Amino acid sequence: MEKTTVTTNKTQEPRAASDAVLPRLGFAGTLRWAWRQLTSMRTALFLLLLLAVAAVPGSLFPQRPSSPSVVTKYLQDHPDSGPVLDWFRLFNVYSSPWFSAIYLLLFISLIGCVIPRAIAHYKAIRSKPPRTPSRLSRLPEYGTLQIPASQGVTAGQAIKDAAAVLKSRGYRVDIRDADGERPSVGAERGFLREVGNLLFHTALIGVLIALALGGLFGYSGQRVLVEGDTFVNTLVGYDTFSPGANFNAGDLDPYSVQLDKFEVKFDRQKAHYGQPLDFTATMTTKASPSSTAKKQILKVNDPLALGGTNIYLVGNGYAPVVTVKDGTGKIAFQGPVVSVPTDGAYTSLLVIKAPDAKPSQLGFVGFFLPTAVKDGNGVAFGSDPDPFNPQLNLNSFYGDLGLDKGQPKNVFTLDTSKLTQLNGRDLKAGGIVLGPGGSYTLPQGKGSISFDGLKRYVALDIHHDPGQVWALIFGVSALLGLVGSLFLARRRAWVRTGMHPDGRTMVEYGLLARGEDHRLAAESAAIRKLLEKAWLAARTDSAEDNKQAEPTADRVSAASGTAHSASKVSKDQ
Amino acid sequence: MPDINESLAMFSERFMLLAGIAYAIAFIAFAWDLVQNSKTTRSVLEQSRQAQGRQPAAENAAARTASRSKVSAGATAGTAAGAGGIAGGGGYPVTELDGPEGRAERPIGRSGNSAHTADDSMRYGLTARRVPARVAVALTVLAVLVHAAGVLCRGLAAGRVPWGNMYEFCTTGGLVVAAVFLIVLTRRDLRFLGTFVIGLVLVMLTAASVAFWTPAGHLVPALQSYWLVIHVSIAVMSSALFTLTFAMSVLQLMQFRREASLAAGKADRLPFMRLVPSALSLENMAYRINAIAFVGWTLTLMFGSIWAEKAWGRFWGWDTKEVWTFVIWVVFAGYLHARATRGWTGTRAAWLSIVGYLCVVFNFAIVNVYFSGLHSYAGIGS
Numbered sequence: 022m023e024k025t026t027v028t029t030n031k032t033q034e035p036r037a038a039s040d041a042v043l044p045r046l047g048f049a050g051t052l053r054w055a056w057r058q059l060t061s062m063r064t065a066l067f068l069l070l071l072l073a074v075a076a077v078p079g080s081l082f083p084q085r086p087s088s089p090s091v092v093t094k095y096l097q098d099h100p101d102s103g104p105v106l107d108w109f110r111l112f113n114v115y116s117s118p119w120f121s122a123i124y125l126l127l128f129i130s131l132i133g134c135v136i137p138r139a140i141a142h143y144k145a146i147r148s149k150p151p152r153t154p155s156r157l158s159r160l161p162e163y164g165t166l167q168i169p170a171s172q173g174v175t176a177g178q179a180i181k182d183a184a185a186v187l188k189s190r191g192y193r194v195d196i197r198d199a200d201g202e203r204p205s206v207g208a209e210r211g212f213l214r215e216v217g218n219l220l221f222h223t224a225l226i227g228v229l230i231a232l233a234l235g236g237l238f239g240y241s242g243q244r245v246l247v248e249g250d251t252f253v254n255t256l257v258g259y260d261t262f263s264p265g266a267n268f269n270a271g272d273l274d275p276y277s278v279q280l281d282k283f284e285v286k287f288d289r290q291k292a293h294y295g296q297p298l299d300f301t302a303t304m305t306t307k308a309s310p311s312s313t314a315k316k317q318i319l320k321v322n323d324p325l326a327l328g329g330t331n332i333y334l335v336g337n338g339y340a341p342v343v344t345v346k347d348g349t350g351k352i353a354f355q356g357p358v359v360s361v362p363t364d365g366a367y368t369s370l371l372v373i374k375a376p377d378a379k380p381s382q383l384g385f386v387g388f389f390l391p392t393a394v395k396d397g398n399g400v401a402f403g404s405d406p407d408p409f410n411p412q413l414n415l416n417s418f419y420g421d422l423g424l425d426k427g428q429p430k431n432v433f434t435l436d437t438s439k440l441t442q443l444n445g446r447d448l449k450a451g452g453i454v455l456g457p458g459g460s461y462t463l464p465q466g467k468g469s470i471s472f473d474g475l476k477r478y479v480a481l482d483i484h485h486d487p488g489q490v491w492a493l494i495f496g497v498s499a500l501l502g503l504v505g506s507l508f509l510a511r512r513r514a515w516v517r518t519g520m521h522p523d524g525r526t527m528v529e530y531g532l533l534a535r536g537e538d539h540r541l542a543a544e545s546a547a548i549r550k551l552l553e554k555a556w557l558a559a560r561t562d563s564a565e566d567n568k569q570a571e572p573t574a575d576r577v578s579a580a581s582g583t584a585h586s587a588s589k590v591s592k593d594q
Numbered sequence: 595m596p597d598i599n600e601s602l603a604m605f606s607e608r609f610m611l612l613a614g615i616a617y618a619i620a621f622i623a624f625a626w627d628l629v630q631n632s633k634t635t636r637s638v639l640e641q642s643r644q645a646q647g648r649q650p651a652a653e654n655a656a657a658r659t660a661s662r663s664k665v666s667a668g669a670t671a672g673t674a675a676g677a678g679g680i681a682g683g684g685g686y687p688v689t690e691l692d693g694p695e696g697r698a699e700r701p702i703g704r705s706g707n708s709a710h711t712a713d714d715s716m717r718y719g720l721t722a723r724r725v726p727a728r729v730a731v732a733l734t735v736l737a738v739l740v741h742a743a744g745v746l747c748r749g750l751a752a753g754r755v756p757w758g759n760m761y762e763f764c765t766t767g768g769l770v771v772a773a774v775f776l777i778v779l780t781r782r783d784l785r786f787l788g789t790f791v792i793g794l795v796l797v798m799l800t801a802a803s804v805a806f807w808t809p810a811g812h813l814v815p816a817l818q819s820y821w822l823v824i825h826v827s828i829a830v831m832s833s834a835l836f837t838l839t840f841a842m843s844v845l846q847l848m849q850f851r852r853e854a855s856l857a858a859g860k861a862d863r864l865p866f867m868r869l870v871p872s873a874l875s876l877e878n879m880a881y882r883i884n885a886i887a888f889v890g891w892t893l894t895l896m897f898g899s900i901w902a903e904k905a906w907g908r909f910w911g912w913d914t915k916e917v918w919t920f921v922i923w924v925v926f927a928g929y930l931h932a933r934a935t936r937g938w939t940g941t942r943a944a945w946l947s948i949v950g951y952l953c954v955v956f957n958f959a960i961v962n963v964y965f966s967g968l969h970s971y972a973g974i975g976s
């Protein structure tokens with residue numbers, strides 16, 4: 022907001038300049054100089070452009086908050102450059118010190134100019150329109166009018182009329198010297214432009230605060246829910262949970278949701294065969310353990326609101342129900358196994374772990390095909406996302422699953438380093454291929470596995486963000502402010518009148534814009550038209566005017582100076 | 595969900611092809627307009643050189659005066675000054691009066707040079723009739739009508755808004771660019787932008803049918819939201835406006851160099867640029883359009899984050915697409931600031947406007963195709 026500094030600090034500027042050349046700037050002087058620099062428009066512009074540049078790397082490198090596994094993989098694949106990039110926080114760009122430094126400096130700079138500017142504007146609103154310039158003709162828009170003497174409008178009356186016209190166009194007016202020889206009116210409009218600008222910039226600070234608020238008090242978590250399962254909103258209910266810095270477990274509202282049914286519809290027309298068309302989850306919800314159950318529908322783009330959180334449907338897949346029996350014939354594992362879809366045909370990866378199996382633990386990896394078809398080589402592949410011919414293809418292992426040490430293990434991977442393989446395509450026993458209802462006995466009497474049924478599951482995201490509504494409020498304010506700041510015009514206008522010795526009333530007016538304003542000329546024309554209408558005096562040619570003026574020559578009381586400049590103006594027309 | 599209407603979809607593609615042909619002819623007509631004009635200009639220059647006169651300058655000044663008095667039917671400072679001086683002398687002493695804050699737009703017309711036949715106000719009727727340009731505009735109107743029929747058929751065929759994948763973004767976006775151009779043409783004579791704008795529409799249509807083609811289909815659940823209607827339509831309209839200002843900013847830079855070299859007494863190497871208004875008036879017009887487009891982009895960003903909240907549970911997550919939308923927004927905010935910062939108006943502001951547009955193109959073409967993210971709905975190869 023250098024512009025303001027220029028106008029309000031005109032007198033100080035030479036001093037500031039000499040400060041800069043003097044060797045003894047002093048600590049306070051340096052501080053002041055630094056503050057001036059920081060809050061200058063040029064710095065703001067520089068920081069803005071820097072912010073744009075700094076945001077880019079976050080789109081080029083995987084980011085930890087949104088895709089941690091991709092970052093891990095990147096680091097594995099690039100052992101040389103990866104750690105260097107990591108040191109520069111290129112996998113956490115938006116929380117990195119350098120990115121934060123840029124936006125914090127920008128916002129400090131913003132505050133540093135919003136406050137003085139708001140004060141200056143407050144004063145401007147309360148003060149009268151600026152004094153009438155001595156030479157209106159130097160303004161970017163300027164014009165003159167003459168009121169024929171026959172109209173009988175005095176200079177003072179003309180100013181009152183002009184003030185009324187300006188007022189009707191939204192100007193604040195101030196009449197000067199009403200009974201003098203050269204009365205004038207000063208007018209100003211469009212204070213809302215600056216208010217809009219201030220609102221816009223202030224609201225941006227608000228948006229930032231709202232974001233911080235969400236980070237502090239919000240939380241989010243994920244939960245996979247198989248048909249028939251229930252999720253209770255407590256810490257143990259989540260598969261993964263990321264609390265904000267000020268989160269408190271007591272904040273969780275113990276509602277519950279049960280997935281009754283999950284329906285998927287796929288496109289069956291030729292052009293986009295097999296593309297998903299609709300996902301609908303039917304849920305039974307309870308606001309608290311004691312409240313009555315309610316049926317609710319959850320869809321993509323249509324979250325459920327419960328207990329201060331929103332529940333989103335972000336993924337889905339198949340969960341084949343299997344039973345694993347160990348070598349002793351006891352059930353070592355039973356239930357649905359969540360599989361991870363990898364393509365449009367829902368070719369899904371799955372891992373089954375049976376740590377309780379005796380004498381040795383059992384593990385299975387493989388894939389699930391909703392509609393299995395054999396290719397030319399006899400290899401099964403998935404051809405359709407709907408379960409027309411479900412099939413499990415598994416390899417089996419026995420040995421130490423590595424689960425006992427209390428280390429958290431990813432449920433979707435099987436560490437085979439301490440395992441011995443039992444089944445596989447390249448082993449003599451072959452791979453395990455199971456259709457619904459099928460079962461298979463493992464070699465070496467290690468046990469058996471059966472494919473008992475098929476369920477679907479949904480992946481839910483649960484979010485609580487108290488900053489969100491504030492972000493919206495400030496966002497909308499910023500938008501309103503922006504529109505006001507860009508499209509409202511701040512203008513000043515002056516009208517001055519005087520009497521010609523021959524009885525005509527000479528009128529001159531000028532307009533000035535503050536800030537971008539391409540409609541100033543049109544405004545000038547509109548005001549002129551209104552003035553003409555007010556006095557019923559179209560531009561008259563002076564010969565006729567003079568004739569009419571003669572009989573009333575005695576009314577002429579204007580000073581010769583007025584008459585002189587006014588007639589000079591009229592000559593120019 | 596109603597079935598896809600295959601025959602309407604086929605009609606749509608026929609219309610797109612026909613529109614492409616019409617655009618191609620319009621493009622040639624716009625180019626012809628420039629060539630022909632530069633020929634006439636050359637001969638006029640030749641004559642005036644022989645006559646040792648400065649006729650074009652005088653004509654130019656007269657035209658400018660005429661246009662001014664048309665705008666504000668009265669004695670403005672411009673006419674007064676032009677007609678021989680009022681107290682205080684001619685020119686626009688605005689900046690002296692009140693510092694930079696006192697300026698309206700950056701004032702135009704300090705010096706009458708012979709670099710332009712185009713009028714700075716970019717209004718019609720001030721220059722000679724240009725037959726090829728008229729033909730070109732007529733062809734563009736025809737092409738837009740056919741193109742609109744194509745887009746409409748596509749939408750009707752799928753029973754939804756026709757902007758759900760890259761093919762549709764390109765075809766609908768191209769239509770909006772051309773239509774916005776025509777709408778602006780009704781108010782201002784921007785025909786000098788024709789080659790550029792229609793050329794770009796041709797590129798979009800070609801890219802759509804060659805690289806992004808995909809049959810008409812239903813939307814995946816993630817896109818089934820009224821926010822698709824609101825968010826994407828505003829994004830496309832803002833992008834169309836940015837396209838116009840991009841062209842203006844490029845021309846502004848060219849015109850600026852040309853003006854400087856003419857002022858230095860060098861020969862005019864780009865005579866067709868006489869059809870183009872002065873660098874300063876291009877800058878002012880680009881600013882006005884950019885201001886509107888910036889509000890549009892702010893809405894795009896806001897509606898996008900509201901939709902993101904509905905679909906993914908967070909209104910901002912630095913997804914690739916979100917990052918680039920933000921970058922574009924900040925660059926154009928920088929542009930608006932540049933216009934208010936001394937030493938940054940003119941050429942530098944034009945560069946910011948150009949960089950901003952390149953980011954828009956990048957966000958659309960590169961991010962949609964090569965980057966993965968939640969926004970991966972390009973629908974290519976499906």
Ligand code: HEM
Nearest residue numbers: 022060061062065127130131134218506507536927930934
């Ligand atoms: C130190 C920080 C800042 C300063 C000194 C500053 C100053 C200004 C000033 C003086 C204007 C008015 C321009 C005019 O009259 O044409 C303006 C407008 C604007 N500012 Fe800032 N600003 C700052 C930070 C920001 C930030 C961080 C953003 C957003 C990222 C921003 C976005 C805008 C926009 C979009 C406008 C256009 C609206 C208008 O022209 O009135 N500003 N700024």
